[in-house]
Structures are given as structure tokens and as C-alpha cells.
């Protein structure tokens with residue numbers, strides 16, 4: 001009985017996966033979410049910080065800290081958005097998020113994004129769930 005149920009489940013799962021667009025089903029294809037930002041007075045609002053972080057599976061605070069440092073300005077969380085002091089264009093923000101992903105998301109060995117950040121004492125390591133590699137992050141955040 002149990003085996004039959006399992007077979008049925010696998011069949012259903014296969015069918016469900018086959019109905020997904022190929023880029024969702026294919027794990028290797030991983031794309032950064034396009035940032036959506038605009039300048040308001042002397043501040044820049046990044047509206048989709050939360051979605052970008054969800055996609056990267058990283059904490060909002062960490063990406064916020066990274067962006068603030070790289071932009072050399074103050075940044076704060078505002079709900080699902082980030083607010084930076086100063087005027088920055090969307091292309092610069094996008095470049096920085098790409099760089100963040102290179103440093104803190106993609107595995108240095110297999111280049112897949114299935115990684116976790118693990119703190120070990122003073123050091124931060126990038127542990128890859130895809131290939132098992134553990135590499136040290138280029139810097140601490």
C-alpha cells in the first residue's frame with residue numbers, strides 16, 4: 001500500500017515539475033532580482049530589498065550593511081525597503097548586489113547559489129549545500 005502511494009506521489013511530483021517554466025525547475029539557473037529603486041529628494045529608496053534577499057536567501061540586515069558600506073552612506077530598513085542617504089542610480093545598486101552575490105552567495109568551487117553563511121569565531125564561511133565546499137568569505141560583515 002505504502003509503495004503504491006509513494007509511486008503516485010512521485011508521479012504527481014514529476015507532473016507538477018514538468019508544468020513549471022524551465023527556468024524555475026532548473027536549479028542551476030539562478031538570477032538576481034532586478035533592483036527597483038528611486039531617488040526621493042536626497043535619499044534613495046530600494047523598494048524590493050526583501051524580495052532580493054529572499055531570492056538570495058540572505059538576511060536583509062546583511063545586504064543593507066553591505067550596500068551602505070559600499071555606497072559609503074547611511075542606510076536603514078523601512079519595512080520591505082531600504083533607505084539610503086544620498087542619490088544613487090539603479091545601475092550602481094544592481095552592480096553592488098551582483099558583487100555581494102559573488103562574495104557571499106555563489107560557491108567559490110561550483111558557483112552554485114545553494115550556500116549558507118556560517119560564523120565560526122571571528123570568521124565567516126560560505127558553506128555550499130550543492131558540493132559541500134566550505135570557503136572563507138572574503139570579508140566579514
Ligand SMILES: [Zn+2]
Nearest residue numbers: 107110128131
Ligand atoms: Zn559548491
